[in-house]
Amino acid sequence: MRLAVIGFGGVGKAFLKLLNDKKEELLEEGIDLKVNYILSSRGGIYNPKGINTMEFLNNSTTFSKDIIFDTILKNRDVDMVVEMTPTNIEDGEPGMTHITKSLENGFHVVTANKGPILLAYKRLKEIAAKSNVQLGIGCTTGGALPTVNGGIIDLAGSKILSIEGVLNGTSNFILNEMESKGVEYMEALKMAQKLGIAETNPSLDVDGWDTATKLLILTNVLMNQNKTMNDVKVEGITSITSADIKEAAKNGLKYKLIGRTIKKEKDLEISVSLQKIDTDNHLYGVEGKNKAVRYVSDTLGDLTIIGGASGVTPAAASILRDIVNICRGYKFIQ
């Protein structure tokens, strides 16, 4: 399979290295992945016979300003576009254009980019179906944690009745710090920032927006909805105190930032909020930067999935997972 790799940030570089590390293992299975294009914001490189990715990473070959996204559309010598440009949840660009045009032109797409999936999954899915290609989005909702696979493949043939998850590693880490060290929110946040877990502007994580984004994507994809951020009630973790946490611990309870979609009589109730949970809840033991999701289904019971190592390599590995599953013939989209 011939790939175009768009996006040359941390995950993009980790992905190119991973392709190299896994080359033989994949070939043993008959999966031959060639990278014909690497595009960055500074231009691109192109080799119709496949780029030697390790040589490229080690020697930081110069990007050419002439190799751009339209070059791929003109040459038509790829089978799949791997879209890893930064997330933009306003209009999804530039990812939105890359994904839309790639699908329209009959290329499979695997993406790490939450923006276009959040804003336009239904439309993109329809384009993919029309072009008879696949759209892999596993990386957008928890990276290594197989949330989309869990809902689509592990519960195939059953109906999902509710979704519940600890979907943001940063806020989970902060809550854990407050709990284990008895410190207040600001101190735990500073520790997370010092360790590179939280951003300088942590709002996306601690105010619940990242959780809401992932939950919305899962809700739309797994429950066949077309909801927007306006349909979600979002609360973050910034108002919690060390005293709240200690009080809960006395009763054997822990605070977790939970994203939750449940069916109500007429519609879905979609929310992100701090919840006190007990040891009977499988989300109780989800510590540190770990993440988890729990589905309730009609015929296959409850399914809780915990894991999702953080970092660029696991994120890259989750991109590779979608690629491998598409190579093995899986039709996420019929």
Next chain:
Amino acid sequence: MRLAVIGFGGVGKAFLKLLNDKKEELLEEGIDLKVNYILSSRGGIYNPKGINTMEFLNNSTTFSKDIIFDTILKNRDVDMVVEMTPTNIEDGEPGMTHITKSLENGFHVVTANKGPILLAYKRLKEIAAKSNVQLGIGCTTGGALPTVNGGIIDLAGSKILSIEGVLNGTSNFILNEMESKGVEYMEALKMAQKLGIAETNPSLDVDGWDTATKLLILTNVLMNQNKTMNDVKVEGITSITSADIKEAAKNGLKYKLIGRTIKKEKDLEISVSLQKIDTDNHLYGVEGKNKAVRYVSDTLGDLTIIGGASGVTPAAASILRDIVNICRGYKFIQ
């Protein structure tokens, strides 16, 4: 897809009912499942246009002694054989013959039967590959709990380094009863038998053999091995006392019957044993009849899957899950 259903016990009946309940949902996705044969130990029924399964279940139509497994091979009017005869881990029969011949004749197979998979997975996989058909075995290692999917699909592109699981609901239930009610093993066993959770002869469950069987299948399938029961160190739960459990609880620990495969320097170490685990272990919270599996992988980190509702309907739903995933094009076997 035209099915032959072999085995008319609890799971077989639940499967036929489920096919009926899910008919419309599946048709919406373009999956049209017709049952052309139902075979039981008392004979079979056959309709080349598809049996009306609900009418059949409600009116208990008589089986004809003339419709047998060889009829399917002669008529060749099915695409998939669903094998649900009772497990026999001595020689795998009659399932072994059904599965082998079905694969040789170019029919996909989805099975709930542990025997043939335990004894001959590697050989059966080779036949399937040669015939270019699929072999779905998800039901054999925990029913609704997606253990095989988890290892093959959710960790696609990564290598599994270890497997650990609470794979037997009955022994887990008994340990939970001892713990929550402070009773001894025999009393908890009697309760499990009264509730229909444990068999009259509970040895398969409480002596660790069921766990060992599932663990062996997972080890062979996911780590590309060809191990037998002789390679597994098996211990059950019968010697544990209420005092042991109380002592552990004082230190915040719980006993679980854990099946575990880990890589040692030269070979794998495969064992089933009672382990004391703490709240940091995600298997700690696996209560009642629930099951769980935990994989450690090279690039996608740890993955713990908890769930697996018990009973004939979830088991049947796990058969349907494999069928749907095969219909969606997934190649478990390349």
